[in-house]
Amino acid sequence: xxxxxxxxxxxxxxxxxxxxxxxxxxxxxxxxxxxxxxxxxxxxxxxxxxxxxxxxxxxxxxxxxxxxxxxxxxxxxxxxxxxxxxxxxx
Ligand SMILES: [Zn+2]
Ligand SMILES: [Zn+2]
Ligand SMILES: [Zn+2]
Numbered sequence: 446x447x448x449x450x451x452x453x454x455x456x457x458x459x460x461x462x463x464x465x466x467x468x469x470x471x472x473x474x475x476x477x478x479x480x481x482x483x484x485x486x487x488x489x490x491x492x493x494x495x496x497x498x499x500x501x502x503x504x505x506x507x508x509x510x511x512x513x514x515x516x517x518x519x520x521x522x523x524x525x526x527x528x529x530x531x532x533x534x535x
Contacts, residue, residue: 452526452533455526461535464491464517469501472492475499484515486515492505507527
């Protein structure tokens with residue numbers, strides 16, 4: 446993992462949590478649709494991005510104080526920290 450000193454959450458990460466399922470776990474409960482998927486690096490849950498109608502990933506990050514997500518989209522290799530607004534590719 447990169448260590449640029451900008452964000453202690455990202456620089457302290459050692460292991461990447463990958464999406465277990467290619468679906469938003471909140472949207473499937475309510476029958477909603479999503480655009481892109483993000484995986485929480487604290488609990489491993491996969492939820493939808495801010496381009497999706499329900500924005501479950503950022504809602505979860507605020508509600509649970511889980512700071513870091515990774516993209517769960519094929520071919521995208523990046524992490525994002527909500528509280529620090531820090532973005533890093535890997
Ligand atoms: Zn951070
Ligand atoms: Zn969702
Ligand atoms: Zn979480």
